[in-house]
Ligand SMILES: Nc1nc2c(ncn2[C@@H]2O[C@H](COP(=O)(O)OP(=O)(O)OP(=O)(O)O)[C@@H](O)[C@H]2O)c(=O)[nH]1
């Protein structure tokens with residue numbers, strides 16, 4: 001039996017040994033009943049050792065690197081709480097924003113933590129990253145009738161009822177697109193809060209932003225053309 005107030009926090013991890021101790025401390029300090037679900041995506045550093053010491057956490061280990069999307073899919077499948085959060089392990093998105101994400105879930109099905117919602121509070125992000133994100137988010141909004149400002153965000157919260165029977169097939173970073181597209185086609189509105197973003201200080205990015213953008217353009221069109229539109233969904 002899952003306690004009503006439990007929040008499952010899904011954290012994809014790939015070679016994050018440097019940033020994980022800070023992330024875990026900050027996550028554990030939140031005034032919420034957090035159940036962390038870490039997915040170690042075949043890290044070759046000490047990430048798994050660190051994760052295995054986190055009290056009360058579920059740790060899923062991939063024996064080979066299956067990708068970011070595959071990690072999140074496994075995390076969602078193993079979650080049991082009504083409210084689910086996804087957050088990267090590198091402290092770029094503050095764990096301290098989780099209570100605000102959860103609060104907003106009182107009235108919404110899906111909430112994204114956006115780095116671009118409040119222009120006056122934006123953190124400088126390298127041009128290629130920001131441009132690709134804005135291009136894809138804009139196109140997504142146009143095709144899927146949404147108003148997102150940060151489709152690539154690594155931090156979001158959603159209700160189990162909104163996602164539990166969602167088909168998620170993409171294994172790589174294009175998961176973010178499939179996730180948003182399938183929600184939108186289901187008639188769900190993606191809402192946002194602003195998040196203070198801190199570019200990664202430890203480890204290194206494993207994401208190829210330019211090639212990802214090209215791939216995203218393809219998937220955006222593909223999902224627009226192939227996912228059937230369901231009528232607007234009323235909240236449970
Ligand atoms: N790149 C990558 N990250 C993974 C994978 N599996 C899990 N992750 C985790 O997914 C999260 C996002 O990956 P990042 O490499 O930080 O991607 P990013 O935030 O776009 O890139 P940076 O801004 O440079 O940090 C991190 O917590 C990773 O540890 C994987 O196969 N590849």
Ligand SMILES: [Mg+2]
Pocket residue numbers: 088090092154200
């Ligand atoms: Mg990152």
